[in-house]
Each structure stands twice: as structure tokens, then as C-alpha cells.
Amino acid sequence: MSLIEINNLKVHYPIRGGFWNRIVDNVKAVDGVTFNIEEGETYGLVGESGSGKSTTAKAIIGLEKATSGTVTYKGKNVIEAENRRRLNYNHDVQMIFQDSLSSLNPRKRIEDIIAEPLRNFEHLSKDAEKLRVLQLLDIVGLDPDALYKYPHQFSGGQRQRIGVARAVATHPRLIIADEPVSALDLSVQAQVLNFMKKIQREFGISYLFISHDLGVVRHMCKNIAIMNRGRIVEMGSREDIYSHPMHIYTKRLLAAIPETNVTHREEHRQNRLKIERVYQEQHQKYYDKENMAFPLTKVSLTHSVALPPDEARQYRQKMNDEGATI
Numbered sequence: 253m254s255l256i257e258i259n260n261l262k263v264h265y266p267i268r269g270g271f272w273n274r275i276v277d278n279v280k281a282v283d284g285v286t287f288n289i290e291e292g293e294t295y296g297l298v299g300e301s302g303s304g305k306s307t308t309a310k311a312i313i314g315l316e317k318a319t320s321g322t323v324t325y326k327g328k329n330v331i332e333a334e335n336r337r338r339l340n341y342n343h344d345v346q347m348i349f350q351d352s353l354s355s356l357n358p359r360k361r362i363e364d365i366i367a368e369p370l371r372n373f374e375h376l377s378k379d380a381e382k383l384r385v386l387q388l389l390d391i392v393g394l395d396p397d398a399l400y401k402y403p404h405q406f407s408g409g410q411r412q413r414i415g416v417a418r419a420v421a422t423h424p425r426l427i428i429a430d431e432p433v434s435a436l437d438l439s440v441q442a443q444v445l446n447f448m449k450k451i452q453r454e455f456g457i458s459y460l461f462i463s464h465d466l467g468v469v470r471h472m473c474k475n476i477a478i479m480n481r482g483r484i485v486e487m488g489s490r491e492d493i494y495s496h497p498m499h500i501y502t503k504r505l506l507a508a509i510p511e512t513n514v515t516h517r518e519e520h521r522q523n524r525l526k527i528e529r530v531y532q533e534q535h536q537k538y539y540d541k542e543n544m545a546f547p548l549t550k551v552s553l554t555h556s557v558a559l560p561p562d563e564a565r566q567y568r569q570k571m572n573d574e575g576a577t578i
């Protein structure tokens with residue numbers, strides 16, 4: 253059974269205008285997003301800036317009100333605040349933010365920052381609390397003297413590790429990590445990601461890993477959804493997305509991953525230019541009249557793609573002819 257199931261989630265923001273300040277339109281920040289996160293897995297949600305990733309995350313955790321849809325945890329819809337309270341959802345689901353400098357209170361010492369969720373949820377004795385904070389610092393590779401320092405006394409990578417320690421303090425079941433490493437240098441990124449993996453092994457945590465970078469997601473996620481303009485345009489296993497991408501938007505994102513191997517650089521550049529040409533010529537057919545992606549079509553047991561209607565029809569026909577039952 254999945255740890256959490258997101259079904260047809262929508263977050264629309266009203267646009268007001270005119271003399272009466274009436275609602276004249278909506279920004280469809282999230283428009284019918286469906287996916288499940290399994291126990292202990294890292295699920296990747298990928299897309300460019302403005303595609304709706306953060307709004308999806310905020311609606312899942314309850315920081316943003318969903319317009320419609322459900323988020324099911326332990327059999328209950330936790331879009332409803334009453335269910336979140338009853339299931340202790342805010343204890344079980346924690347978040348790591350991209351910008352550690354603004355998400356960690358600059359006036360608080362690290363001890364108090366990491367202990368905050370413990371104080372909210374666990375009410376330990378002073379000694380037990382300190383011991384727990386020291387263990388958490390150790391897990392993310394920071395010395396005990398970090399306890400008495402303030403966020404600005406650390407590097408970006410260290411601050412992000414403090415954010416990881418705080419998120420994991422209450423032993424949550426799911427951590428939503430919104431662009432956790434995109435503000436960091438490449439070498440520091442790897443370090444933080446390794447700590448996240450280590451913690452996952454130790455505590456059996458699931459992650460919803462949000463990123464604009466398919467290069468980073470490849471190392472972290474078993475299953476991935478690609479988001480564009482509020483909708484999922486392609487979802488599947490790592491193998492589906494990286495070896496058999498089908499949506500033009502996914503292909504373009506993949507072509508944008510920098511090639512580190514010098515001998516393949518020219519080949520990679522040519523491929524990127526080719527994909528860009530195809531994108532310019534054909535991308536319109538992948539979107540409807542309102543410039544939104546089409547509904548997803550299942551192309552294998554694990555892989556779904558927002559294909560244009562004629563291709564979707566052909567795919568379904570092919571599946572029927574082959575007697576496939578997917």
C-alpha cells in the first residue's frame with residue numbers, strides 16, 4: 253500500500269479585475285495532479301520554474317488550500333485540517349526548503365532550531381532533548397559545538413544539513429524536500445544528497461524530492477513525475493523517463509542536463525540542438541487550445557504520457573490489438 257496518495261489535486265488562484273473586483277479568471281497553478289508515494293521510496297517531482305511543484309508540495313502538507321482533489325494518508329483525506337490533526341499528520345510529514353538562510357530563524361541557536369519540532373510534538377526532558385539534538389547533528393556530520401552557533405555562522409551546505417536534521421528530528425514518515433540542493437555548489441550538493449540517503453536508510457523515510465534538475469533527480473529517485481504548467485506530462489520509473497522519454501517537454505529537459513564527459517560533449521550539443529528544433533516545430537501539438545497538457549495515457553505498466561489525442565488513440569488501439577491488459 254502507498255504511504256500517501258495524491259488524487260486529482262487542483263490549486264487554482266483567482267484573478268480579480270474590473271470595477272467590482274470580480275473573479276475574471278484563474279491561475280491553474282496545479283491542475284489535476286495524481287501520483288502515489290510508496291513507503292521508503294524517493295519520488296521525484298520535476299519541472300521548470302512556475303510549473304507548479306512548490307504549490308503541489310504546499311497543498312500536500314497543508315500550507316496551501318487545495319481547490320479540489322484528495323491527499324489520502326492512513327485512509328483519510330488530509331486536505332481536511334481536522335483529519336490532519338487527528339492523524340498527527342504534521343508530525344509525520346516534514347519539509348526541507350531550498351533557501352536555508354531564510355527558513356532557519358537567524359536569531360535562534362542551532363540547538364533551539366533543531367529542537368523546535370521536538371518541543372512541539374514530543375515534550376522530552378531537557379537532557380533527553382539535548383541528547384537527541386546531538387545525535388541528529390552527528391547524523392548530518394556536524395560537530396557538537398554547532399549547538400551554540402547561529403545559522404549565519406555556517407556555509408550553505410552545512411545549513412542545509414541543519415535543515416535535514418530538523419526535518420528528521422521527530423522521525424517523520426515523509427519529508428518533502430523542495431529544491432533542497434539547488435542553491436549549493438555541485439560538490440556540496442552530493443554531500444547533502446548522501447546525508448539524505450543515509451537518513452532514509454536509517455529511518456525508512458519516504459521523500460518527495462522536488463527539483464528542476466533531472467540530473468540530480470536521477471541519483472535520488474526510483475519514480476518520477478514531470479510537471480509542466482500545472483499538469484503532469486509524463487510519469488514513470490527512472491528507466492522510463494531517462495531511457496524512453498516520450499513527451500517533448502521531458503526530452504527537452506533531458507537534453508538540457510550538462511554533459512560532464514568531455515568526449516561526448518559535441519554529440520550531446522548536437523542532440524540538444526536537434527531536440528530544440530523539434531520542440532520549436534512540434535511542441536504545440538502536445539498542448540490543447542488552452543495551452544495545457546492532455547490527459548495522461550498509459551503506455552506501459554509503469555509509464556504514462558500526456559500524448560496528443562491522435563497518438564493516444566493509436567496507442568490504446570495498439571495495446572488492444574496486442575491484447576495487453578495495462
Ligand SMILES: Nc1ncnc2c1ncn2[C@@H]1O[C@H](COP(=O)(O)OP(=O)(O)OP(=O)(O)O)[C@@H](O)[C@H]1O
Binds near residue numbers: 308
Ligand atoms: N499565491 C499565488 N497567487 C497567484 N498565483 C500564484 C500564487 N502562488 C503561485 N502562483 C503561480 O502558480 C504557478 C506555479 O507556481 P509554483 O511556485 O508552484 O511553481 P514551481 O514549479 O514551484 O516554481 P519555482 O521552482 O520557481 O518555485 C506560477 O505561475 C505562480 O506564479
